[in-house]
Amino acid sequence: xxxxxxxxxxxxxxxxxxxxxxxxxxxTKVYRDFWGxxxxxxxxxxxxxxxxxxxxxxxxxNGSGKTTTIKLLLGxxxxxxxxxxxxxxxxxxxxxxxxxxxxxxxSYLYRFLNAEETLDFYGRLFNMPSAIRRQRAADxxxxxxLTKTKRRQLKExxxxxxxxxxxxxxxxxxxxxxxxDEPTTGLDPIGTREMxxxxxxxxxxxxxxxxxxxxxxxxxxxxDRIGILYQGELKELGRVDSLLKVRDVTExxxxxxxxxxxxxxxQVVRRHGGEVQFMGNPTTTLEELFLxxxxxxxxxxxxxxxxxxxxxxx
Amino acid sequence: xxxESDIPQFAEWVGLAARNWLIALGxxxxxxxLFGFLVATLRHGPGSxxxxxxxxxxxxxxxxxxxxxxRVLALARLAVKEAIRRRVVVAFAVFILVxxxxxxxxxxxxxxxxxxxLGFVLTTTSYLVLLLVLFLSALSLPxxxxxxxxxxxxxxxxxxxxxxLGRMLGFTAMGTGLLVVMGLTSxxxxxxxxxxxxxxxxxxxxxxxxxxxxxGGKVTQTGQTSRVHSHRHKVTIEPSGYHExxxxxxxxxxxxxxxxxxxxxxxxxxxxxxxxxRVPVYGKLRxxxxxxxxxxxxxxxxxxxxxxxxxxxxxxxxxxWTFTGITPERFPDGLPVEMSIGVFRTFKGNIExxxxxxxxxxxxxxxxxxxxxxxxxxxxxxxxxxLPRQIKSFSSAQVIPRRLVTPSGExxxxxxxxxxxxxxxxxxxxxxxxxxxxxxxxxWLRCLxxxxxxxxxxxxxxxxxxxxxxxxxxxxGYLGIWLQMVLIVGFGVMFSTFLSGPVAMVATLGxxxxxxxxxxxxDLAWGKVLGGGPIEALIRLVTQQNQIxxxxxxxxxxxxxxxxxxxxxxxxxISAILPPFGEFNYADYVAYGFDxxxxxxxxxxxxxxxxxxxxxxxxxFFLKTREVAR
Ligand SMILES: Nc1ncnc2c1ncn2[C@@H]1O[C@H](COP(=O)(O)OP(=O)(O)O)[C@@H](O)[C@H]1O
Ligand SMILES: [Mg+2]
Numbered sequence: 001x002x003x004x005x006x007x008x009x010x011x012x013x014x015x016x017x018x019x020x021x022x023x024x025x026x027x028t029k030v031y032r033d034f035w036g037x038x039x040x041x042x043x044x045x046x047x048x049x050x051x052x053x054x055x056x057x058x059x060x061x062n063g064s065g066k067t068t069t070i071k072l073l074l075g076x077x078x079x080x081x082x083x084x085x086x087x088x089x090x091x092x093x094x095x096x097x098x099x100x101x102x103x104x105x106x107s108y109l110y111r112f113l114n115a116e117e118t119l120d121f122y123g124r125l126f127n128m129p130s131a132i133r134r135q136r137a138a139d140x141x142x143x144x145x146l147t148k149t150k151r152r153q154l155k156e157x158x159x160x161x162x163x164x165x166x167x168x169x170x171x172x173x174x175x176x177x178x179x180x181d182e183p184t185t186g187l188d189p190i191g192t193r194e195m196x197x198x199x200x201x202x203x204x205x206x207x208x209x210x211x212x213x214x215x216x217x218x219x220x221x222x223x224d225r226i227g228i229l230y231q232g233e234l235k236e237l238g239r240v241d242s243l244l245k246v247r248d249v250t251e252x253x254x255x256x257x258x259x260x261x262x263x264x265x266x267q268v269v270r271r272h273g274g275e276v277q278f279m280g281n282p283t284t285t286l287e288e289l290f291l292x293x294x295x296x297x298x299x300x301x302x303x304x305x306x307x308x309x310x311x312x313x314x
Numbered sequence: 315x316x317x318e319s320d321i322p323q324f325a326e327w328v329g330l331a332a333r334n335w336l337i338a339l340g341x342x343x344x345x346x347x348l349f350g351f352l353v354a355t356l357r358h359g360p361g362s363x364x365x366x367x368x369x370x371x372x373x374x375x376x377x378x379x380x381x382x383x384x385r386v387l388a389l390a391r392l393a394v395k396e397a398i399r400r401r402v403v404v405a406f407a408v409f410i411l412v413x414x415x416x417x418x419x420x421x422x423x424x425x426x427x428x429x430x431x432l433g434f435v436l437t438t439t440s441y442l443v444l445l446l447v448l449f450l451s452a453l454s455l456p457x458x459x460x461x462x463x464x465x466x467x468x469x470x471x472x473x474x475x476x477x478x479l480g481r482m483l484g485f486t487a488m489g490t491g492l493l494v495v496m497g498l499t500s501x502x503x504x505x506x507x508x509x510x511x512x513x514x515x516x517x518x519x520x521x522x523x524x525x526x527x528x529x530g531g532k533v534t535q536t537g538q539t540s541r542v543h544s545h546r547h548k549v550t551i552e553p554s555g556y557h558e559x560x561x562x563x564x565x566x567x568x569x570x571x572x573x574x575x576x577x578x579x580x581x582x583x584x585x586x587x588x589x590x591x592r593v594p595v596y597g598k599l600r601x602x603x604x605x606x607x608x609x610x611x612x613x614x615x616x617x618x619x620x621x622x623x624x625x626x627x628x629x630x631x632x633x634x635w636t637f638t639g640i641t642p643e644r645f646p647d648g649l650p651v652e653m654s655i656g657v658f659r660t661f662k663g664n665i666e667x668x669x670x671x672x673x674x675x676x677x678x679x680x681x682x683x684x685x686x687x688x689x690x691x692x693x694x695x696x697x698x699x700x701l702p703r704q705i706k707s708f709s710s711a712q713v714i715p716r717r718l719v720t721p722s723g724e725x726x727x728x729x730x731x732x733x734x735x736x737x738x739x740x741x742x743x744x745x746x747x748x749x750x751x752x753x754x755x756x757x758w759l760r761c762l763x764x765x766x767x768x769x770x771x772x773x774x775x776x777x778x779x780x781x782x783x784x785x786x787x788x789x790x791g792y793l794g795i796w797l798q799m800v801l802i803v804g805f806g807v808m809f810s811t812f813l814s815g816p817v818a819m820v821a822t823l824g825x826x827x828x829x830x831x832x833x834x835x836x837d838l839a840w841g842k843v844l845g846g847g848p849i850e851a852l853i854r855l856v857t858q859q860n861q862i863x864x865x866x867x868x869x870x871x872x873x874x875x876x877x878x879x880x881x882x883x884x885x886x887x888i889s890a891i892l893p894p895f896g897e898f899n900y901a902d903y904v905a906y907g908f909d910x911x912x913x914x915x916x917x918x919x920x921x922x923x924x925x926x927x928x929x930x931x932x933x934x935f936f937l938k939t940r941e942v943a944r
Contacts, residue, residue: 074469076943094377097471108462110392112399124388125470169466 021177021208022050022073026082029068029232042068044232045082050210050225052176055203057223057240058212059290065232066212067105070181073210074102086177098126101175105182107166111155115146115165118154119172126173140168159186167195178202180211184218196222216290228293235293243289324916331917335924338890342928346935347371370939377473378934385472386480393484397450402488405446409496412438413503422507423544426564428588429905431507432788435500436901440795443496444826447489447799451806452822454481456815459942468942478807478933482926485803490796497792501785508588511567512539514549514580539567539582547582564588591787591909594652594776597635597757606630607719622656622771627669628764635757635775636678640750648702648745649675650778651757656769657693668692669766673699674758676714679751681728682737683758685710691768698778701757703745711738782909790910794900797922801893802826804926808933812940828892835889849874849881893925 029043043065050056058066071077072084075092084091087099109118116137123133141150144164154162163186170178183199184192199209199222213219219226220240228236236243252265266276347367354363416434424430455477458464467477519537534553538546547567548560559566565588572579601609604626611623625631640649657669668690676683686708687699713735715726737748749755759775761768805825809818828835853859853874898918903910 071943076465076468077941094468094471094473097469100469102466102469104462104465106462108464108466110396110463112395121388121392122466122470125385125467125472127382127384127471166466173470 019052020049021052021087022048022056022210023085023088024048024069024073024082025085027069027072027079027084028081029065029072029077030080042232043072046234048227048234048237050208052208053203053206054224055199055209055211055222057219057226058210058229059214059216059219059226060212060229061214061294064229066214066229067181068232069229070102070179070210070212074100074179098173099176101170101173101178103167103170103178103180103183105185107162109154109162109166109169112153114153115141115150115168118165119168122169122172128173136172136174137168140171144168160188160191163187163191167198175207177208177210180209182213183211184213184215192218228290230294230297233297235297236289322913322917324913324920327917328920331921331924339928342891346932350935350939370935373938374475374934377475377938378931381473381475381479385476386483389467389472389477389480390484390487393450393454393481394488396454397485397488400450402446402450402492405442406492406495409438409442410499412442413499417503417507420507421544422510423563427508427543428504428564428907431504432589432791432905433901435504436791436795436904439493439496439500439792440798440899440901443489443493443795443799444802446492447485447803448806448819448822448826450488451481451485451803452810452819453815454485455807455810455937456813456818462943464942474937475930475934478811478930478937481807482803482930482933485807486800489799489803493792493796493799497789501788504589508565509584510542511584512542512547512582514539514569514582516577519549519551561587589784589788590907591782591784591904592652592907593779593782593909593911594773595637595639595779596773596776597637599770599772600634600636601625602630602632602634602758604629604631607717607724622769622774624656624658624767624769625759625761626764627671627761627766627768631760633759633768633770633775634676635759635772637755637757637777639753640755640777641753642703642746644779645745645777646703648700649755649757651699651701651775652696652778653699653759653770653775654696655691655759655774657691658767658769660765660767668695669768670762671768672709672760672762673701674760675701675705675745675749676756676758677749677751678716678754678756679728680737681713681715681733682743682748683712683714684708684738684743684749688762701745705743705745706741708743711740711743713738784907787904787909790915791900791904793915794898794910794918797898797918798895801895801898801922801925804929804933808929808936811933811936825892826895828888829895832889832892832894833896835885835892849878893922898922 024046027043027046027048028041030038031040031042033039046069048069058069060066068077072079073086073091074097075090075094078092086096089096110121113121119137119140120133123137128136141147144167146161146164146168149157149161154165157165167183170180180199183195187195196218199211203209203224211218211223223240225237225239226243227234257265269276350370351363351367354366357363358366413435416438420430420434421427422431455464458467464477468474514537518539519535521533522536535551537549539549539559540546543563545562547562549557549569550560551557551569551571555571557569557571559569559582565585567585568583570581570583572581601611601623602625603609623633625633651673655671659669669692671689671691672685673687673689674683674685684705686701686705688709689697689699691697713733715728715730715733718725718727740748743749745755757775759768759770802822806818806822809821809825813821850871853870900910900914902908
């Protein structure tokens with residue numbers, strides 16, 4: 001289990017040997033109204049494979065179908081067509097939940113309970129014996145830094161505090177798979193940093209993490225692989241590092257050079273049939289990639305990644 | 315009290331009820347599976363529909379078999395906490411307030427204050443508690459769905475069955491607690507409300523008559539107590555010291571005479587007999603017609619669906635109750651009979667005066683019949699008659715054989731050669747030696763005035779065994795409310811698994827009201843209500859036709875009656891499915907002072923359970939097959 005950290009460092013070839021934790025085949029969700037009329041095609045034929053030990057990020061603007069995907073994987077929604085499998089079982093099978101921790105988009109917790117009662121309640125739902133429950137609850141409250149306020153009702157909590165207790169709730173069963181829907185919303189910069197560190201720590205403990213976010217920075221910092229969703233379609237899928245590698249551009253980074261040296265380099269490039277487009281500080285390219293994808297999809301609707309295989313750039 | 319339906323015997327009831335229940339459950343299950351299959355077909359096509367249906371059913375076995383008590387209890391506790399958060403205590407505060415106000419308005423001086431007080435507390439408690447659990451149970455799950463707190467719950471290894479069961483148990487526990495507290499408060503309220511005593515002084519008493527035999531210089535004295543709660547009691551004190559306080563407003567008081575300081579000091583105790591639980595022993599009723607032959611039913615005097623049958627006065631016609639299990643151990647001194655008889659007059663005569671009737675005891679083996687009691691009866695007046703063990707005074711004694719007229723011929727019991735008229739030639743009869751045969755005795759009711767009629771149904775005449783504990787009976791009355799509450803919780807939670815909160819509440823209320831009138835629905839379904847089925851009745855209403863005249867024959871009538879037939883089956887199905895909420899209401903038993911028999915409790919307990927199981931299953935399936943995140 002703990003060897004996975006090293007595996008994710010190496011290229012895709014080795015990931016095929018580890019266990020598939022989440023698998024979707026042609027997963028489609030159409031929201032209909034009461035009369036069965038089609039309202040929104042929220043997810044279109046998603047094919048995805050997430051393996052043990054990786055941090056997978058679903059990236060996409062608001063309304064692109066990230067939450068819908070997560071709800072389908074958790075059995076909160078039923079697919080219109082296609083299949084969602086978690087640990088090889090149908091997403092609607094409740095027994096799979098024994099090994100899952102879920103942090104919802106917003107903290108849907110009982111506001112009349114306090115932090116201790118909340119964790120105790122969810123612990124009971126996992127059929128945990130009381131001694132273990134108490135120990136686990138105390139550890140988690142400590143971990144998310146709510147020890148001082150653990151006896152206060154959740155309705156008195158600030159948004160950030162609620163988010164923390166929700167996170168603790170998601171980890172009460174020491175899950176193998178952690179599903180985080182927009183984990184950093186509502187957190188201040190320090191909280192965001194802590195959350196990211198925690199995600200990495202969980203991965204180091206051998207857990208698989210599926211998170212979704214519309215914040216590029218979150219995803220870029222922690223995810224091993226990402227999928228980019230736009231209007232319900234999977235537009236990009238791959239390792240973060242290879243996705244950001246722009247194949248038809250070679251970037252040279254050096255210590256500060258004199259004007260003469262720059263001129264010389266440009267001459268060398270020209271001699272080899274190249275052209276210097278830019279010489280300076282590189283940009284945050286995920287944002288660029290993201291915007292590029294959105295521009296592309298608007299120009300050529302329908303083009304997308306299929307089959308769950310890693311694609312390398314474009 | 316007028317009990318209009320037979321009290322079922324549990325042992326007789328349970329077999330048939332279980333069979334009907336299984337049939338109904340089977341039908342409902344089949345309809346449910348078919349419906350589920352159709353919905354799945356519409357959504358996913360017939361091929362996968364079959365797979366889905368089988369999958370859901372297989373899952374159901376696992377989900378219901380694998381219910382974890384810890385999870386259910388956690389969810390039940392959550393429901394209780396939620397209820398407390400929703401300020402359930404307010405309901406109790408309202409209750410206390412109502413009682414305080416009622417203390418002013420309920421008149422303890424009315425002719426039957428116990429009935430007034432008991433009826434009041436039972437009704438108030440049941441309305442409050444039922445309304446409260448209706449709100450709680452119907453609103454809880456929809457609130458969890460709209461606030462999405464349910465998302466965090468169902469993504470744990472929680473079965474839908476546990477969510478439904480946990481809710482039902484939680485709200486039941488909540489309601490139970492509330493009922494216990496309200497019950498205790500009510501008990502205190504009733505006892506205190508009825509509690510009073512009277513005073514009796516020397517001036518209140520007077521010698522009955524100067525000529526009465528004096529015993530040691532003393533005479534029999536009589537008088538009246540002081541007026542409290544708008545009544546007085548008549549007191550008689552005999553020279554021997556033996557005294558009697560007459561009953562008034564359904565109770566009496568114990569009198570203590572203290573003569574230690576010369577002049578007697580009279581002291582009256584708290585009311586006695588106001589709160590009681592009579593234990594009626596019912597017999598089996600048959601009739602004898604004017605010719606003296608046995609019949610199942612008497613005469614019908616109009617309303618043919620009324621359960622009472624009538625016997626004609628001044629003829630051999632009789633209503634006959636056969637009692638079994640009559641032993642000297644149970645009734646050592648004789649048979650205390652209580653009856654409330656319907657009187658139907660073909661001419662009014664003196665309305666103030668009752669109609670004369672008589673009671674006889676008959677030995678079912680030998681046919682010896684002793685007419686022991688002649689009485690005067692008014693419509694539905696409860697009469698108490700004591701038939702003593704040693705019968706010294708009687709108006710007639712004869713041997714009357716029972717005549718059974720069947721299509722194959724006539725038969726008498728005892729047979730003509732075994733009739734022994736000598737049995738009747740005694741001066742005095744002993745109940746157990748002469749009239750009871752193998753624990754069986756018959757009580758014959760006759761009407762003595764020609765052209766008047768007595769009407770009686772099986773529960774109208776009964777023997778009164780030793781009273782049961784009132785406090786226990788009071789608790790049983792609350793158990794009736796409890797059963798109603800559990801049913802409402804069940805229906806409320808079930809409806810809330812697929813309806814929004816307010817709609818679920820209305821649906822539950824609909825089931826409640828429909829269930830209250832399920833008897834009427836059944837009658838309507840089988841056309842027992844005058845004016846035909848619902849459509850026919852509507853036509854009559856619109857065209858202002860009389861309820862009894864035949865409708866004009868024609869296409870319209872045919873169509874209406876055909877439609878009625880379809881509607882009738884529909885109504886019947888509904889009335890058969892909805893629980894008869896009214897039958898779970900024991901308030902009348904408690905208020906009128908009748909013990910709620912163990913049989914009755916068992917029957918109701920089992921029928922409530924019989925309703926709850928399918929309601930729970932339906933709730934489970936609805937929740938299981940719905941998308942929680944929609
Ligand atoms: N319950 C619902 N009913 C109808 N449409 C919905 C529902 N939930 C989400 N949608 C629609 O589906 C699309 C995807 O939503 P969602 O998965 O929540 O997006 P994201 O999480 O990526 O922001 C959006 O267009 C949204 O409006
Ligand atoms: Mg979302």
